[in-house]
Amino acid sequence: MPNAPSTPALIDIDVVRAAALSCTKCRLAAGRTQVVWAAGNLEADLLFIGEAPGFHEDREGEPFVGAAGQLLDKLLGEIGLDRTKAAIVNVIKCRPPSNRDPQEDEIDACRPYLQAQIDHMAPRVIVTLGNFATRFILESSVGITRARGRKYRRGEATVVPTFHPAAALRGGRFGGISPIDAIRQDFRVVRAVLDEPPPQSRHPVEEVVAASEQLDLF
Ligand code: URA
Numbered sequence: 717m718p719n720a721p722s723t724p725a726l727i728d729i730d731v732v733r734a735a736a737l738s739c740t741k742c743r744l745a746a747g748r749t750q751v752v753w754a755a756g757n758l759e760a761d762l763l764f765i766g767e768a769p770g771f772h773e774d775r776e777g778e779p780f781v782g783a784a785g786q787l788l789d790k791l792l793g794e795i796g797l798d799r800t801k802a803a804i805v806n807v808i809k810c811r812p813p814s815n816r817d818p819q820e821d822e823i824d825a826c827r828p829y830l831q832a833q834i835d836h837m838a839p840r841v842i843v844t845l846g847n848f849a850t851r852f853i854l855e856s857s858v859g860i861t862r863a864r865g866r867k868y869r870r871g872e873a874t875v876v877p878t879f880h881p882a883a884a885l886r887g888g889r890f891g892g893i894s895p896i897d898a899i900r901q902d903f904r905v906v907r908a909v910l911d912e913p914p915p916q917s918r919h920p921v922e923e924v925v926a927a928s929e930q931l932d933l934f
Contacts, residue, residue, distance in 0.1 A: 744810035765849035774811035846880030878902035
């Protein structure tokens with residue numbers, strides 16, 4: 717499993733962050749105001765992964781500070797959480813022009829940074845917001861409408877895929893549910909997992925069923 721966590725103790729996240737902040741590995745470096753590394757608490761048990769910085773994030777240097785971020789904060793509050801209890805990052809760290817979708821080679825160039833963030837945190841719960849984060853973590857081409865509504869295991873972490881908050885702002889219904897109702901449902905699952913006692917023993921990665929295998933069961 718190429719995205720399986722490596723040894724957290726060996727990750728010096730400050731070194732990785734410094735490398736990311738001056739990264740020129742892909743075309744997005746030319747158009748950015750700044751690299752958008754992370755918000756919240758990179759020592760927390762909970763990690764949210766979005767897609768890419770937008771206009772406001774590029775200006776402020778922090779993920780999810782625009783309208784989608786405000787909705788995310790509100791939904792976090794509904795389950796008794798805030799940004800001190802979670803980290804918020806993106807699959808890619810630089811804003812794509814005109815907020816277009818990230819391209820495959822851009823995701824690949826940025827992969828080591830997100831991988832290092834995951835390895836450093838070794839979070840108990842990873843929430844993937846939308847298609848790009850879900851596909852990255854589940855290593856699958858599955859769309860979010862199909863993937864959400866169940867939990868997956870990725871190394872030690874429980875993965876809860878859900879809609880991107882921007883989809884909730886746009887409205888509509890997907891798979892018989894509105895994105896906002898789906899996110900609320902999924903966030904209740906997140907709360908429940910966090911409320912479980914922390915695992916006493918850590919399972920070797922070899923023993924867990926890879927998320928991609930779970931998806932094959934659909
Ligand atoms: N959408 C994202 O996916 N990430 C952000 O940081 C902001 C909006």
